[in-house]
Each structure stands twice: as structure tokens, then as C-alpha cells.
Amino acid sequence: xxxxxxxxxxxxxxxxxxxLTAIDFSPSMDFNDWKPTRLSGAITANTELIKKKLKxxxxxxxxxxxxxxxAKLMHAPVCLKSGHENLIRALETRVKSDGTNFVAxxxxxxxxxxxxxxxxxGNPVSDMLTGLFFEMKxxxxxxxxxxxxxxxxxxxxxxxxxxxxxxxxxxxxxxxIDCIGIGGAPKDVDENLLxxxxxxxxxxxxxxxxxxDQDQLISKYESLATHIMPL
Numbered sequence: 356x357x358x359x360x361x362x363x364x365x366x367x368x369x370x371x372x373x374x375l376t377a378i379d380f381s382p383s384m385d386f387n388d389w390k391p392t393r394l395s396g397a398i399t400a401n402t403e404l405i406k407k408k409l410k411x412x413x414x415x416x417x418x419x420x421x422x423x424x425x426a427k428l429m430h431a432p433v434c435l436k437s438g439h440e441n442l443i444r445a446l447e448t449r450v451k452s453d454g455t456n457f458v459a460x461x462x463x464x465x466x467x468x469x470x471x472x473x474x475x476x477g478n479p480v481s482d483m484l485t486g487l488f489f490e491m492k493x494x495x496x497x498x499x500x501x502x503x504x505x506x507x508x509x510x511x512x513x514x515x516x517x518x519x520x521x522x523x524x525x526x527x528x529x530x531x532i533d534c535i536g537i538g539g540a541p542k543d544v545d546e547n548l549l550x551x552x553x554x555x556x557x558x559x560x561x562x563x564x565x566x567x568d569q570d571q572l573i574s575k576y577e578s579l580a581t582h583i584m585p586l
Contacts, residue, residue: 364510373416373432373500375467376401377460379508380421380450386514388539389569393509396569400576405442407580411436418467423452423483424514425458456514462503502530505579509538511545515550523550536565
């Protein structure tokens with residue numbers, strides 16, 4: 356079935372979920388118009404997401420991506436029942452980076468969904484060869500979970516490539532994308548682009564919103580802890 360507009364319509368069944376939450380670590384996230392900072396608000400909201408999901412769906416998987424001009428996997432997707440404490444600790448990691456690169460974040464999310472993440476052995480030569488091998492022949496994650504991305508930013512994409520193209524590729528294989536803009540005002544983020552990246556609900560609404568304060572952000576992330584209802 357074809358859908359009109361700039362985002363894919365959501366279609367969901369009763370399965371578990373694997374969620375990758377992508378957090379903007381660009382310098383403006385340290386602005387203190389949110390107390391103490393925008394980044395602190397984002398980390399608090401993600402912590403509440405993990406706690407709420409653990410209560411509701413302990414067998415769901417969650418992973419964390421931090422991005423600026425590059426993207427870093429702060430924690431690979433892990434079952435909440437056994438990994439929630441490590442996920443919360445991982446949120447305290449800082450990704451030192453300039454810029455805001457949505458493509459880097461979405462590409463890394465795509466890789467996480469497509470590949471089994473290879474754990475380092477501590478041997479540089481072995482790790483390099485293993486990395487090369489699995490780049491050529493990635494192993495698919497064999498789970499039936501719905502795949503979701505939550506992308507949070509306070510700015511505009513200023514990296515290379517087309518975020519909308521990468522997002523469309525992800526949506527074409529069933530990944531559901533939520534986009535959240537935060538900060539001073541909606542004009543500070545590229546709302547048109549974030550709407551293009553985001554998925555579309557059955558009623559035609561787009562899974563993008565701008566949030567102006569921390570309490571609203573926490574409420575939003577708690578709502579995202581629930582499973583997407585089937586059509």
C-alpha cells in the first residue's frame with residue numbers, strides 16, 4: 356500500500372520492541388535555558404524512558420546513540436531486564452563533538468539494526484580483522500521485535516548527506532522514527548526536515564513534536580515507553 360506525504364504510516368503488531376534513542380550532544384545542548392542544561396534534561400528524560408519501559412516491557416531492548424558531527428554507540432541494544440542499569444550508566448557518557456549530523460546518527464542506527472555488534476577482544480589486530488570481516492559480511496539480528504528510533508535535537512543538520520534519504524530507507528524496512536526538537540524555540544530546529552524524517556501515524560499525523568521544557572520532555576519520553584498500538 357502506498358502512502359502520501361513525507362513520512363511512512365505506522366503499522367504495528369503485538370511484538371516486542373527494540374528502541375535506539377539518539378541524543379544530540381552538540382555544544383548548544385549545554386545551553387542553560389533549561390536548568391541545569393538542555394543536555395541534562397535530555398538525559399533525565401531518557402532515564403525515565405528506560406525506567407518506564409523496564410516496568411512495562413522488561414523483555415524489550417534499548418540502545419543509546421550520541422551524536423554531534425559524528426555518532427557514537429554509547430550502548431548497544433540490550434534487554435532491559437538484564438541491562439537497564441548499564442544503560443542508565445551509559446547515559447552519563449559524554450560525546451565530545453561539534454556540529455549536528457543526523458545522517459551519522461541514522462546510519463549508525465541502521466547498522467545496529469542490521470548487524471550483531473561485535474565485542475572487542477582487546478587484541479588490536481584481531482579486532483581490526485574481525486571488524487573488516489563483518490563489514491563485508493554483516494550478520495543479521497534474528498529477532499522479531501519492531502524497530503524504533505527516537506531522535507532528539509536542539510539544532511539543524513549541518514553534516515553531509517541527506518537525512519531524509521537515510522530515514523526513508525529505514526522506514527521502508529519497517530523502522531518507526533520519532534523526532535523531538537527541544538530548546539529555545541521551534542525556529543531553532545529544522546522542523547520541515549524532522550517531519551520528513553519522522554514516521555506517520557494511521558491518522559496521518561507525524562511523529563514529530565517540539566518541546567519547550569523539561570517536564571514536558573519527560574512526559575513525552577514516558578509516553579514513548581509504551582508499545583505502538585496495531586492498526
